[in-house]
Amino acid sequence: MKVTMTVNGKERSAETEGRTLLSEYLREGLRLTGTHVGCDTSQCGACLVHVDGQPAKACTVLAQDCEGAEVTTIEGMANADGSLSRIQQAFQDHHGLQCGFCTPGMVMAAAALLKDNPQPTEADVRHYLEGNICRCTGYHNIVKSVLAASGQSVEPVAAE
Amino acid sequence: MYNFELVKPSSVADAVSALQGEDAQALGGGQTLLPTMKARLAQMETLVSLSHIDEIKGVCTDDQGRLCVGGGTTHAAAAEALSGYPALASLAARIGDPAVRARGTIGGSLANDDPSACWPAGALGSGATIVAVGSGGSREIAADDFFQGMFTTALDEGEIITEVKFPVPEKAAYEKFLQPASRFPLVAAFVAKFSDGVRVAITGASQDGVFRWTEAEQALSSNFSADAVTGLAAPDGSGMISDLHGSGDYRAHLVRVMTARAVTAAS
Structure with missing residues (x-):
């Protein structure tokens, strides 16, 4: 099933299964590999992104549950001119x-x-x-x- | 994780009907269930996400003055909305970490009934009423009847928690001895003083999950002071959880310590 969400201000889509995690969707579906997966057990927080303005561990959220959501990852943190935030x-x-x-x-x-x-x-x-x-x-x-x-x-x- | 089909109902009625299917399971915020599924300790055909049901989110006050928290309310949202019951707001604000609080829900926590979870202590210590909806309609379950042992509740197959009604006590406090790796309490005590008596709920200690420490309740009902608790014998350690973080006797000792601290904090 194709899932569409707004990632770092742009509408993005990728194919998913029911079990596809948001971390997998970002890293493998969209190739946004700045979101790191450290433990994959919700402990370490390396995969933390913002979903609709709230912090979320992307390894503990289903991609299909984020259909239509506004997601911000580390790739969306730099200033518009590319300089560091x-x-x-x-x-x-x-x-x-x-x-x-x-x-x-x-x-x-x-x-x-x-x-x-x-x-x-x-x-x-x-x-x-x-x-x-x-x-x-x-x-x-x-x-x-x-x-x-x-x-x-x-x-x-x-x-x- | 084994694969499944995710369905996303937007009403309680649709969620209940989706849960009637063969091998269907409800998903609250997923902060416990998803890690469990990743470890392949749970498997289902259909996962019914409750995150998109607006009617079970938020906090209101009923005509008896009880604070009614929607089952789909996140810990973070509850912490913000429960200013009328500071001890409960503080409990919600200390669950897990900020990311867990932004997604995990009160309904999910109560339905899971982890023996070390915080919400069961808040619900049992407050004498809350849990509203559950299933194919047979809606029913109210007293917290005293709801918790039936580790990971075991009075919920029937396919029932979901839509609301939790909390009477507001005169004084209350939740004191948690943190197990910093898991961010669950090693042992925690929720103490609530009502006009007609005191309730003391303990989580993290017993092999049977959350329980009321009745000896402390009796002592505190006649003398609401930490001395009334420290004068009691600690509960029997033989039925307590014993693991690498602490023996049963250590947890039994903590029950008394945390209860006394909660009384001091509430006074």
């Missing part, structure tokens, strides 16, 4: 990634947080990122990056 730039500036595998999910989670809470505290950031696992354990700089992206000083975090 504020959040992506903050991750680069503050070394918020080591191997980079979890980064798409971290950036999408950060974007979801900052949309609802533009000035989060460090505790807010750590709490919100509980569903995203960084196997390099680089959480400290990830938290700094998110705080920097919100326009706040990262000095208190850096001093730890």
Whole structure:
């Protein structure tokens, strides 16, 4: 069955089965391989995307359930001129990634947080990122990056 | 995952009729069922998605003052809409992680009845009423009758939860000892003080799933203080879940600790 949804502002379609996950639809159907599949058991958050403005682990959503939805992936995060978004730039500036595998999910989670809470505290950031696992354990700089992206000083975090 | 046909009804009536089919299963937010299916621990011909039924989403107040949460309401939406019952809103706001809360539903959680899930404690601790609709029509099930053991409820085959009605207590709190890897509680206590008595529901501990700790309820009904709980013997650890995260005796100990903390938080 062909499923159509708006992905990063463009209408896209791909063939699916009932069991096709949103992560498979994006990666294999649309070749948008920025959405990473780390655990495939809903634990790690590397596959986090936005579905109708809400964070969702794409490995735990059925593609056919997203027919007609507005989906944003990491490929949709850069600015229109191709430069990095504020959040992506903050991750680069503050070394918020080591191997980079979890980064798409971290950036999408950060974007979801900052949309609802533009000035989060460090505790807010750590709490919100509980569903995203960084196997390099680089959480400290990830938290700094998110705080920097919100326009706040990262000095208190850096001093730890 | 084994393949299946996904159907997406937009009304409760259509969902009930789709569930009458051979080997059909309801899908709430999918945050438990989909991982289970990926592990090939569940298999069905037809999966009936309940995510597109607007009539079972949202929170309202009935003429008895109860907060009525639609079965298809997500944890995140419930957390926002339950400002009239802060302990319950706080329970919803601490389930899993933000992505899980944005998709998982109260109806799915109650129907699944995981022995460590949060909503069963909130429903049993509040003395909620669960509204279920099936081919025989609609019926109301008291939380005391609904939970019948680990992953076992009073729901009949093909019935779906359309609404959960929560009476609002004078005071309440939910205290959760987090198991940080699963984000489920290792043990959690929901304590609610009503004008006619106190209810204490415990999740994460018993091999029989969520239960009321009646000794604590009696003690708290005459003296609503943490001391009333710490003076009690912990429940028997032999019927408690025992795994690499904690022995049955450890969980039994936590039952008392978390109940006392909940009483302090509610006071």
